[in-house]
Amino acid sequence: MAALKRVSIGFRGGQVLAIRVDEETLTSLYGALGGGGWHELRHEEGAARVSLDQVVYVQVDSAEPRVGFGA
Numbered sequence: 646m647a648a649l650k651r652v653s654i655g656f657r658g659g660q661v662l663a664i665r666v667d668e669e670t671l672t673s674l675y676g677a678l679g680g681g682g683w684h685e686l687r688h689e690e691g692a693a694r695v696s697l698d699q700v701v702y703v704q705v706d707s708a709e710p711r712v713g714f715g716a
Contacts, residue, residue, distance in 0.1 A: 650706065654674075654695060662695065
């Protein structure tokens with residue numbers, strides 16, 4: 646896999662799936678959002694299938710390096 650991004654996908658009911666994916670997988674997810682059915686995400690630990698009807702948000706962490714406890 647190419648450079649990985651940390652992504653958190655929030656679902657109805659409060660569950661969150663935190664994974665690291667490449668840019669191609671993230672772009673594919675963005676394209677599928679708003680549709681229905683299932684979408685497969687390949688990530689660094691394998692694969693996950695998510696119900697697009699249940700996704701309420703997608704958060705992508707910035708690639709900026711952080712030092713310390715932040716401000």
